[in-house]
Amino acid sequence: MILNAILLAFRALRRNVMRSLLTMLGIVIGVAAVITVATLGAGASDSITSQVSSLGDKLLFITPSAEERGPQSGSAIRPFTRRDSDALESNIFGIDDVSPTVSKQVTTVYGNSNWSTSVTGITAEYFPVRNANVIRGNDFSEQQYQSGRLTCILGKTVREELFGAVDAVGSTIRIGIATCQVIGELESKGQAGPGSDQDNIVLAPLRAVQIRLIGNENITAIAASVNSGASNSEIRLEIEELMRERRNIRETDVDDFRVLDPAEIAGVLEDVTGILTLFLSAIAGVSLLVGGIGIMNIMLVSVTERTREIGIRLAIGALGKEVLTQFLVESVILTTLGGCIGIFFGLTGSYAGALYMGFDFTIDPNIVMGAFAFSALVGVVFGYVPARRAARLDPIEALRHE
Amino acid sequence: MSGSQLSQARGSEALATDAADSAAKVPTIRLQQLLRSYGHGESEVIALNNIDFTVQKGEFVALMGPSGAGKSTCLNMLGCLDRPTNGHYFFQGVDVAYLSGEQRALLRRHFIGFVFQGFNLLNRTTALENVELPLIYRRVPTKERHRRAREALEKVGLSGREKHTPGELSGGQQQRVAIARAIVTDPALMLADEPTGNLDTAMSQEILRLLTQLNQDQGLTIVMVTHEADIAAIAQREVHFLDGRIATDTTRGAQSE
Numbered sequence: 001m002i003l004n005a006i007l008l009a010f011r012a013l014r015r016n017v018m019r020s021l022l023t024m025l026g027i028v029i030g031v032a033a034v035i036t037v038a039t040l041g042a043g044a045s046d047s048i049t050s051q052v053s054s055l056g057d058k059l060l061f062i063t064p065s066a067e068e069r070g071p072q073s074g075s076a077i078r079p080f081t082r083r084d085s086d087a088l089e090s091n092i093f094g095i096d097d098v099s100p101t102v103s104k105q106v107t108t109v110y111g112n113s114n115w116s117t118s119v120t121g122i123t124a125e126y127f128p129v130r131n132a133n134v135i136r137g138n139d140f141s142e143q144q145y146q147s148g149r150l151t152c153i154l155g156k157t158v159r160e161e162l163f164g165a166v167d168a169v170g171s172t173i174r175i176g177i178a179t180c181q182v183i184g185e186l187e188s189k190g191q192a193g194p195g196s197d198q199d200n201i202v203l204a205p206l207r208a209v210q211i212r213l214i215g216n217e218n219i220t221a222i223a224a225s226v227n228s229g230a231s232n233s234e235i236r237l238e239i240e241e242l243m244r245e246r247r248n249i250r251e252t253d254v255d256d257f258r259v260l261d262p263a264e265i266a267g268v269l270e271d272v273t274g275i276l277t278l279f280l281s282a283i284a285g286v287s288l289l290v291g292g293i294g295i296m297n298i299m300l301v302s303v304t305e306r307t308r309e310i311g312i313r314l315a316i317g318a319l320g321k322e323v324l325t326q327f328l329v330e331s332v333i334l335t336t337l338g339g340c341i342g343i344f345f346g347l348t349g350s351y352a353g354a355l356y357m358g359f360d361f362t363i364d365p366n367i368v369m370g371a372f373a374f375s376a377l378v379g380v381v382f383g384y385v386p387a388r389r390a391a392r393l394d395p396i397e398a399l400r401h402e
Numbered sequence: 403m404s405g406s407q408l409s410q411a412r413g414s415e416a417l418a419t420d421a422a423d424s425a426a427k428v429p430t431i432r433l434q435q436l437l438r439s440y441g442h443g444e445s446e447v448i449a450l451n452n453i454d455f456t457v458q459k460g461e462f463v464a465l466m467g468p469s470g471a472g473k474s475t476c477l478n479m480l481g482c483l484d485r486p487t488n489g490h491y492f493f494q495g496v497d498v499a500y501l502s503g504e505q506r507a508l509l510r511r512h513f514i515g516f517v518f519q520g521f522n523l524l525n526r527t528t529a530l531e532n533v534e535l536p537l538i539y540r541r542v543p544t545k546e547r548h549r550r551a552r553e554a555l556e557k558v559g560l561s562g563r564e565k566h567t568p569g570e571l572s573g574g575q576q577q578r579v580a581i582a583r584a585i586v587t588d589p590a591l592m593l594a595d596e597p598t599g600n601l602d603t604a605m606s607q608e609i610l611r612l613l614t615q616l617n618q619d620q621g622l623t624i625v626m627v628t629h630e631a632d633i634a635a636i637a638q639r640e641v642h643f644l645d646g647r648i649a650t651d652t653t654r655g656a657q658s659e
Contacts, residue, residue: 004538004539004541007538008538011527011531015524015525015526015527016526308522309524311522312522312523312524312535313535313539314507315481315483315510315516315522316510316511316516316535316536316539316583317507317508317509317510317511317512317514317536317539317540318507318511318539319504319507319508320503320504320507322539395483396478396483396484399518399522
């Protein structure tokens with residue numbers, strides 16, 4: 001019965017290829033939209049997770065902030081010093097390493113090339129805390145950290161911009177107003193989402209940057225790695241308490257610094273991405289619904305237009321339920337075929353989108369199967385009313401039609 | 403009662419051999435006091451008024467009469483497309499007058515072939531596929547379906563036109579495809595509703611020759627509605643309708659040719 005219906009349905013659809021294709025279009029667009037949104041949403045989520053894991057999830061960032069400390073005092077930012085970072089390391093038991101840094105936007109020059117980037121002054125703790133590695137040349141020596149002489153390690157992007165494919169180790173570049181010897185290159189960390197290149201970086205010893213490029217002893221950020229046995233939120237409270245004490249903040253005043261937990265932020269971001277994906281998928285789902293209504297519309301028109309044909313079938317001896325099955329199968333073929341085409345376009349589109357936005361492209365079989373099943377369901381639901389109308393026609397009336 | 407009739411309708415082969423066994427005594431068609439009326443009370447219109455009418459196997463009958471006389475209603479009744487208001491219709495000895503819609507559809511599928519004035523072929527569909535259509539509903543396997551459809555097209559003289567769509571065929575050729583579609587199932591009865599109504603004289607003659615040939619060579623029982631005397635003249639028997647009744651019923655002195 002069903003094989004017969006499929007044969008009849010295919011023959012009927014083949015008679016009007018153009019209309020069949022146009023009818024499918026709504027489903028194609030709907031499914032493609034759902035697939036694209038869902039796949040890119042999953043990609044964004046993955047990308048956030050992988051950024052966090054590239055930072056390490058046991059990591060806290062402490063930065064001074066311009067939080068208003070009262071109406072009179074204005075909004076000057078009070079920076080940290082090495083004494084703050086030392087205090088964190090020695091007073092809080094749950095912290096493994098503390099990496100104080102200072103950053104400055106600079107222009108780097110080598111030969112005819114120049115490149116705008118930021119130079120970060122670091123201590124030896126930077127490498128374990130930030131999970132960074134030198135792949136060419138050397139790490140800074142203890143003596144280089146102490147001396148105040150400017151040497152540097154380049155990120156991959158900076159090296160490529162200044163030197164092209166050539167090895168930079170041993171060359172001398174200019175950073176801002178100072179000259180500086182390149183002693184190594186960092187292992188690439190890649191893009192962390194659109195517009196945030198983790199390899200666009202120059203590292204130099206903290207003391208040298210303070211003396212030669214900035215001219216004060218300020219620290220603009222402290223990263224602390226939390227012991228794997230301790231909880232981020234507890235350590236965070238301890239840091240806040242200690243810093244309030246050190247910065248003489250009264251009970252009634254708010255903090256003038258911030259402790260950021262990237263893992264927590266990533267969690268929030270993932271939640272937001274998830275909600276956004278769900279929301280956009282729902283909108284895309286509405287377009288799928290509209291596509292389904294389009295199918296019903298065309299099928300209803302088609303039943304009217306094919307009244308005589310239905311009459312012929314009934315006169316020849318087709319049962320009402322056979323006509324019903326044929327029309328139902330026709331609409332299911334249209335929607336599932338449209339669904340397949342939509343899946344193809346959706347995957348192509350999300351592949352292009354993932355490439356553009358720097359996400360990993362992964363096909364989620366659940367999304368694909370779900371979209372396919374839903375388009376088949378749309379065919380059954382919206383094909384039923386027209387099919388029933390066709391099946392209920394009276395053969396004599398139908399043959400007299402037109 | 404109706405259950406057993408349905409099972410008989412389904413077992414087409416069985417019924418066909420039954421009919422053959424119980425000799426030519428059982429007529430293909432027997433209408434008994436058949437009444438068909440539309441509407442109620444004042445506006446009641448009687449299309450067929452207590453008709454008695456019998457067609458034996460192998461007959462070629464022409465139904466004639468002015469429009470509104472009841473010949474088309476009679477044809478719909480014979481084709482089980484319509485149900486009588488009262489009376490009986492014995493098809494091969496079985497009362498089929500009050501079968502359900504589904505049962506009547508099965509009866510049409512297995513025993514009756516239709517030819518219409520307007521050909522009623524599926525457009526944009528090849529001649530072969532048009533002829534195959536009744537076989538699809540009969541669940542005939544693909545290979546046999548193709549073979550029988552080709553044979554039917556050959557019988558109506560359209561070999562080589564299998565792949566042509568109705569749009570590529572002349573009116574006469576289209577009607578031949580329709581006839582092929584009607585005979586491809588080897589029906590017990592062919593009903594033709596003004597089969598030459600849309601054709602010019604030459605093509606009409608062509609179609610009538612084909613019908614006569616099918617009647618004489620294959621013993622096909624044919625009931626044809628027409629309102630042209632010269633077309634009715636090729637049938638052995640002419641039945642004239644007037645105001646829902648049979649006015650005259652004349653059988654020609656047979657044994658010609």
